[in-house]
Amino acid sequence: MKKFSCLLAPLFALAYAGSVSAQGYPILDMVANKVIQKYQQSNCEQLWQHKEQPKSAEEQELLQMLVNNPQIRSIFIDKVSPTIVNKMFECGMIP
Template sequence: MNKSSRSITIVIVTAMVVIAGGWPGRGNASELAAAEGKVLDLAAAEVIKKFEGASCEQLKARQEEPPTMARKAAIALLRKHEKARVAFIDRIAAPVLNKMIECGMAP
């Protein structure tokens, strides 16, 4: 696993913990919501950075790779938590879709 993949995995795992209810007995609901927003921002920034920093050939090659465990877990989490999914998509949609269009990868 390269450095970029490790950092994305760490952000996603942290997001999963926070979104799934945080650390038991720590913080109130507003603190957890603020932490969730920060973690989603970090995860979104990592995804955007990954897309913007990659060539079209690299993105197409990544599309062919099987999903990692972290990616599967993040997708499962986003399927389960609608608010987190909407917030995450709102943050990444424009830059990711623009890159996909540039690379001829958009449907």
């Protein structure tokens, strides 16, 4: 979980400060790719364990930053959701 938070920190810091590149979102792409890779490489047991762990204060803060920036949140979710939802379905985490 700590690794996940560390990966998101640069994205949220830039998004929150409003200095995300005008040529696209290279940091967003990097973080999204890391999240996708995490889900592709994790087995179901690892995902269940991660889901049951409480979120760290850092992770909660980073998630709040996504809540506060709908544009970045939308782009991030569009990139990662197919992989995450498919993996959750395979693991029985969603019907």
